[in-house]
Amino acid sequence: MTQLLTPTFPDYELIDSGDFEKLERFGRFVTRRPEPQAVWHRSLDESKWRELADASFLRTSSSKSDERGEWQCRRTMPDRWTVEYNYGQMNLRMRLALTSFKHVGIFPEQAANWNFIYDRIVEQRERGVAPKVLNLFAYTGGATLAARAAGADVTHVDSVKQVVTWSRENMEQSGLEGVRWIVEDALKFVRREVRRGNRYDGIILDPPAYGRGANGEKWVLEENIAEMLECCAALLDPDHGFLVLNLYSMGLSALLARTALRQTFGTTGHEEFGELYFSDRAGKELPLGTFCRFSRMK
Template identity: 55%
Template sequence: MQETILSLSPSDWADYELLDTGGFEKLERFGQFILSRPEPQAIWDKSLPDHEWKKQAHAHFAKEKNNPEKGQWEQLKKMPHNWSISYENKEGLSLKLNLAQTSFKHIGLFPEQAVNWDYLYSKIKSSPVANPKVLNLFAYTGAASVAARAAGAEVTHLDSVKQVVTWSRHNMESSGLEGIRWIVDDAMKFIKREARRGNKYQGIILDPPAYGRGPDGEKWVLEEQINEMLKVCAEILDPENHFLLLNMYSLSFSSLIATNLIKTNFKNVRNAEHGELYLNDSFDKKLPLGIFYRFSSY
């Protein structure tokens, strides 16, 4: 099995910029608005002084003392609660993505994933199968789903949270597209049913959280369940024409773990690439934001 080890970061994105990182925070520009948010990976010093961060930022996310994942936004300058940005690449992919300030510090977009949107668009455009069937698990607000649909795929988008599926539909419509199949369900339950039905997909996208809950309270723990999930994905992935994209964000994971998971669950893996996703700030500090593994039959 041939593999390419990569570190990938998006570039030439007019509507996004990582301005500075450090002190467990990141300063980012989304369109015309600048946000400062917590970032557990940014353990080094900031390049800009604190007063410059406050001067630039339109809003700052303040964590709750007892729950670092929850908190509230402090408005430092006037800005809307909801706004949108665009993403375009040289191959013709054009997305319009809707953003909002949430109580979990997220805004509906993970910018480091842009390199994977490019990969999906390119793979689907060059697929030997017309309108390949693509399944996006843990699909969140659906930028990957919309990119896949823009390339011509028949997309099934699954997430356990109804509100983010609605958000995804908004992203699809804003991007001038239609026809994505929306599923609110537990990812493991859904793919096991698909395996029993004998359904196959030419593409599978997995971006599982470290921890999560299904719509009926089903527990998800990445370390405990990702191996079983990949076993089932191997059953529903088209053996002849296929691609698979796996993302994992966990402070304890390396791409070698992803490599071992793929090797033990899939046969005849070809055109494999794995490594780290990161964002480069304007001072050339590289912020690691997860690992990926992707492979395809073509």
């Protein structure tokens, strides 16, 4: 099992973590957000957190399952701002914003997977493949942009129209074009793709624990992930395809992901599984989800 430390980049830093919160810098601005995995104590005191934070998220519900809340901001804090991420020939620009669910528009720990996706597609193209990539539960499209920047034809699927629009803005800011945008329930989409006999050279999945499709379809990870993976197995190229699966639900082991993938896909070639994490300035290691990924390219 791999503990995968996401590579640092200039526009992101985990400054401190603890007491169920994290203090992060995105570009020029610092945010303070809840973090259920930060069970230890902070390294910096409360006054320092207040001094550094440009925007602090306060939950408005006492329910652990309800992440909604509101932001308290300094006057200098903009509604929107932009960060950059560069790797190889990939130069991404992504718009950030303060949402009512504490998110800001990117999951920076996913940079480790963006690099993996970029490298696999470059490798496929060097071997004469014209890669087609499917990004499911694609949110604001960091993985979509990485795949497109590497030269793949990309289909981006998310059930929320607003985040698909956000993704399109990120594509345009990054100087890219040509992504296929689909606003639809992910499981419904892959069922149809299987019936059509389509194939992809890379598949990326970021399934939530719970969700609703564009037409109210219900998604429950434990109930639906097996069928989703079976559909993906039918869609993925058997010779050189790659797959990235992320699981953010607390308590779900990377072993679960690996076992499910091995049973469903059979031979996976080179595989990695484990946890994504960042280290803060004091060296505390904050886990930020499990992953399993493989490439069949020999």
